[in-house]
Amino acid sequence: MRVFVDCDPGIDDAVALAYLAARPEVEIAGIGAVFGNNAVEVTADNALRLLELYGRPDVPVAVGASRPLVQEPRLAPHVHGANGLGDVELPEPARKPVAESAPELLVRLARENPGGLDVLAVGPLTNLAVALGLEPKLPSLVRKLVVMGGAVSVPGNVGPHAEANIVNDPESAETVLGAGFDLDLIALDVTMETVASPEWLAELAGTPGEKARLTSAFLDFYAGFYSKLFGVRQCAMHDPLAAAVLVDPHLVTGAFEAPLRVETTGTLTRGMTVADRRPQPSRDDRRPARIVTSVAEAEFLRRMLDALR
Ligand code: BDR
Numbered sequence: 001m002r003v004f005v006d007c008d009p010g011i012d013d014a015v016a017l018a019y020l021a022a023r024p025e026v027e028i029a030g031i032g033a034v035f036g037n038n039a040v041e042v043t044a045d046n047a048l049r050l051l052e053l054y055g056r057p058d059v060p061v062a063v064g065a066s067r068p069l070v071q072e073p074r075l076a077p078h079v080h081g082a083n084g085l086g087d088v089e090l091p092e093p094a095r096k097p098v099a100e101s102a103p104e105l106l107v108r109l110a111r112e113n114p115g116g117l118d119v120l121a122v123g124p125l126t127n128l129a130v131a132l133g134l135e136p137k138l139p140s141l142v143r144k145l146v147v148m149g150g151a152v153s154v155p156g157n158v159g160p161h162a163e164a165n166i167v168n169d170p171e172s173a174e175t176v177l178g179a180g181f182d183l184d185l186i187a188l189d190v191t192m193e194t195v196a197s198p199e200w201l202a203e204l205a206g207t208p209g210e211k212a213r214l215t216s217a218f219l220d221f222y223a224g225f226y227s228k229l230f231g232v233r234q235c236a237m238h239d240p241l242a243a244a245v246l247v248d249p250h251l252v253t254g255a256f257e258a259p260l261r262v263e264t265t266g267t268l269t270r271g272m273t274v275a276d277r278r279p280q281p282s283r284d285d286r287r288p289a290r291i292v293t294s295v296a297e298a299e300f301l302r303r304m305l306d307a308l309r
Pocket residue numbers: 010011012013037076079122123148157163164165238239
């Protein structure tokens with residue numbers, strides 16, 4: 001399978017890349033970097049470094065949006081470290097980003113191979129919204145879109161109802177979720193239930209090799225942040241779970257379908273992801289998305305560890 005990854009690495013973005021890179025059947029056709037966990041120059045540079053670490057040094061990395069369409073950007077060094085990778089220093093990358101922008105690269109790859117490209121979006125959805133402006137037929141050119149984002153029936157992680165990737169650019173998210181993609185949503189509803197436990201993290205820490213050593217160091221920082229939420233040193237596996245659902249769809253054990261909208265005007269709810277679960281939902285002609293609610297957690301974590309060996 002050919003995959004375009006749009007991301008803001010980001011610790012859990014890094015682990016998602018590791019999951020994909022370890023799979024010989026996955027061709028990572030390109031990476032789009034977006035602002036989010038850090039500034040876009042940093043997330044693009046991190047993507048280049050991570051591709052070398054995870055053994056895919058030839059994948060093109062394109063720089064995308066440096067800010068949301070409407071609001072001011074808000075970054076997350078308190079979650080991902082000042083460098084976006086838990087303050088773990090990876091070697092300088094041998095390459096630079098390509099000249100094309102991330103939306104241009106996505107559109108070109110989709111047009112080159114209609115129906116043969118999957119998209120994994122694990123950062124704010126600005127690059128995808130811009131790509132839709134360049135190519136409105138993108139949803140029919142792409143086979144499947146998997147988005148990590150939203151908090152559908154659970155609390156948000158940035159506001160009462162707001163998850164980071166959606167609230168970091170609600171206008172873009174509303175455009176992308178309404179564009180008609182064959183869409184799987186991997187929201188906090190399932191990612192907060194799919195955690196790297198202290199035991200799993202200890203197993204990773206004891207795994208030989210550079211990939212495991214450095215990924216363990218990233219995740220140690222991440223678990224430090226999450227320990228304030230969970231009460232123990234463990235962390236949610238947001239972006240890796242989205243990667244896994246794309247590559248190993250059999251991991252999904254529960255889901256429902258509903259049209260999705262993003263609240264863009266609410267004073268308390270801006271950035272909320274709203275699924276219309278009524279049996280005959282409104283006059284909404286939006287293509288329903290599949291909202292994943294449960295996964296085979298043990299198998300996912302075993303596969304994640306295998307990818308890092
Ligand atoms: C999402 O926000 C980012 O901080 C993470 O990388 C993940 O994509 C989780 O809400």
